[in-house]
Amino acid sequence: MHRFRAPWDRALRFTSALALAVLAAAAGTTLLTAARQGWRPALVALSILVALVPLAVWALAPREFVIGAGFLRVERNAWPARLVPLRAITAAEPLAPAAMRGALRLLGTSGLFGHYGLFRSRALGRFRMYATRGSGLVLVRAGTVQYVLSPDRPEAFLATLAASTAAAPRGG
Secondary structure, X not given: OEEEEOOOOHHHHHHHHHHHHHHXXXXXXXXXXXXXXXXXXXXXXXXXXXXXXXXXXXXXXXEEEEEXXXXXXXXXXXXOOEEEXXXXXXXXXXXXXXXXOOOEEEEEEEOOOOEEEEEEEOOOEEEEEEEOOOOOOEEEEEOOEEEEEXXXXXXXXXXXXXXXXXHOOOOO
16 A cells, blocks of 8 residues: 655645634634524524534545555545545646646535545546645546545655556456
């Protein structure tokens, strides 16, 4: 098994801290309002929901990328891994920063514990991103699905992936 961490860059640390502060303020304000209004169940439920959002987002966030046992695995903090069969991978390469210019998030998050989910850019079309920084990204193509990943050592990741996909059995 070859493991590649997904370290956060400075921008992600800042946006995560800011988003957590805003969510904490929102949860606290809603809870105070609930207390002043006799603990109305709807307000209490809303404050709990707002407090749980960061936990759910953290659980889904990418933690590391593992190559081995026939798969590229995107390990997450507290959610099942995203598995990409090595035999399905057709290409992997460094991603030029320009490819991400103007990318739109279709479903997912960007800025709280990572950038992950379904995205679209003019250069790539639709892709799944599991990233924790904006530089050193790699593009992995597996069938019709494209993945944008942020392993800590992009060159070593790509070399390991190339060797592993070459050795992966092909077929149905």
